[in-house]
Amino acid sequence: MTDLDRRALLFSAAGLAAALSSPAKANDVTPDPAKIPDFEKWRLSDRAWKERLKDKGEAYDVLRREATERPWSSPLNDEKRRGVFSCAGCGYDLFSSAAKFDSGTGWPSFFDHLPNALGEKTDWKLVVPRTEYHCARCGGHQGHVFDDGPAPTGLRYCNNGVALTFRPA
DSSP states (O other), X not given: XXXXXXXXXXXXXXXXXXXXXXXXXXXXXXXXXXXXXXXXXXXXXXXXXXXXXXXXXXHHHHHHHOOOOOTXXXXXXXXXXXXXXXXXXXXXXXXXXXXXXXXXXXXXXXXXXXXXXXXXXXXXXXXXXXXXXXXXXXXXXXEEEESOOOTTTOOEEEEOGGGEEEEEO
């Protein structure tokens, strides 16, 4: 067995051990936003989502299949005006432009979100757990949150630009 094969085996075993020793817990998911007064949660069929998003490029794959757009591909990465960023799937307001910052990652980034705007869950796709977040109203995948953002929260909500629309103030 070569050194490269040993490393691959050890990495795979470590990832499997981590996944098996940390089962999903009920608190891995935020409370159901449908329980918030006056909140209307969207429930559309897959066919209805495809029809709704057919003219929005990669939006269906990102919002409904949790894909990731290429970095630097969204014009919203350079959006500097005052306004609100909303879910491209349902129009629900997610972020204020006051919370947007240039993370240098190639995706629109925010240090905070609007109240009750997002739900979160643990994402194990890369073996190492990450926190995925989505629109609280329609469940559309937005991106992942990391703990390397600026003050005051120290968080970086790294968003797919195609999953957002912008409404100037």
